[in-house]
Amino acid sequence: MGKIVMLTFDVEQDCPPFAETRRGMEEGLPRVMDLLEEFEIRGTFLFTGRIAEEFPELARRAGKKHELGCHGLEHERFDRLPQGEAERRLREAMETLSQFGEVISFRAPNFQFPDEYYGILAKLGFKVDSTKARHKGWRRGVMELHGLLEVPATTTSIVTRLPWALQRGFHRRFESPIVYIFHPWEFVDMPKRLRPDCWFGTGRGALEKLRKLIEFHLGNGARFMTLREFYEEYQKLKRTRG
Numbered sequence: 001m002g003k004i005v006m007l008t009f010d011v012e013q014d015c016p017p018f019a020e021t022r023r024g025m026e027e028g029l030p031r032v033m034d035l036l037e038e039f040e041i042r043g044t045f046l047f048t049g050r051i052a053e054e055f056p057e058l059a060r061r062a063g064k065k066h067e068l069g070c071h072g073l074e075h076e077r078f079d080r081l082p083q084g085e086a087e088r089r090l091r092e093a094m095e096t097l098s099q100f101g102e103v104i105s106f107r108a109p110n111f112q113f114p115d116e117y118y119g120i121l122a123k124l125g126f127k128v129d130s131t132k133a134r135h136k137g138w139r140r141g142v143m144e145l146h147g148l149l150e151v152p153a154t155t156t157s158i159v160t161r162l163p164w165a166l167q168r169g170f171h172r173r174f175e176s177p178i179v180y181i182f183h184p185w186e187f188v189d190m191p192k193r194l195r196p197d198c199w200f201g202t203g204r205g206a207l208e209k210l211r212k213l214i215e216f217h218l219g220n221g222a223r224f225m226t227l228r229e230f231y232e233e234y235q236k237l238k239r240t241r242g
């Protein structure tokens, strides 16, 4: 059976907190959406509330043609915020994002979200979390966790910025469901004065690699899904199994 592949995009300012520019949204994201739509693939675009306010057309497009999710209010570290403040910010992000579509999926900035804050997510209507990540030491697969469905991220976006010949082997080995993480700023040339992981492998070539990745998985019979579609299928399976 073909693998399930989820393309997720954390939609934030350029390489936070190291840059304050928005070129990812101005130049990168429209190209990414064009590419996915060319293949009739839906991606999951996890916006910060602020970026959705600044780029309503992109948020609307994500909500209409893809899945719109949440990546915090302004890319804050939730593990450094008291619970009340975390809730206030998530509520504000949810209010903004809901104008552009129903939001049920979340990924915390920097993969940092305290376990005891999951109750806030459930209360605000989130159903899927993709904050846990293999490259951050999470070793378990998809599971129900603190009232949400945890769909762990498979790999850091550094892998998908390697030369294609080098990254190909990874894609073959990754276990289904594969959850990739990308950022809009990876698809524009990021300045070399920033730290290397902000510019390594960024630019036009990144879009070509994304195309190759899509073609590679399609060639192997993979099924592309959004986090929401995966959640819905998981619920359906659960009901059938009783």
Ligand SMILES: [Zn+2]
Residues within 6 Å of the ligand: 010, 012, 071, 075, 108, 109, 110
């Ligand atoms: Zn982020």
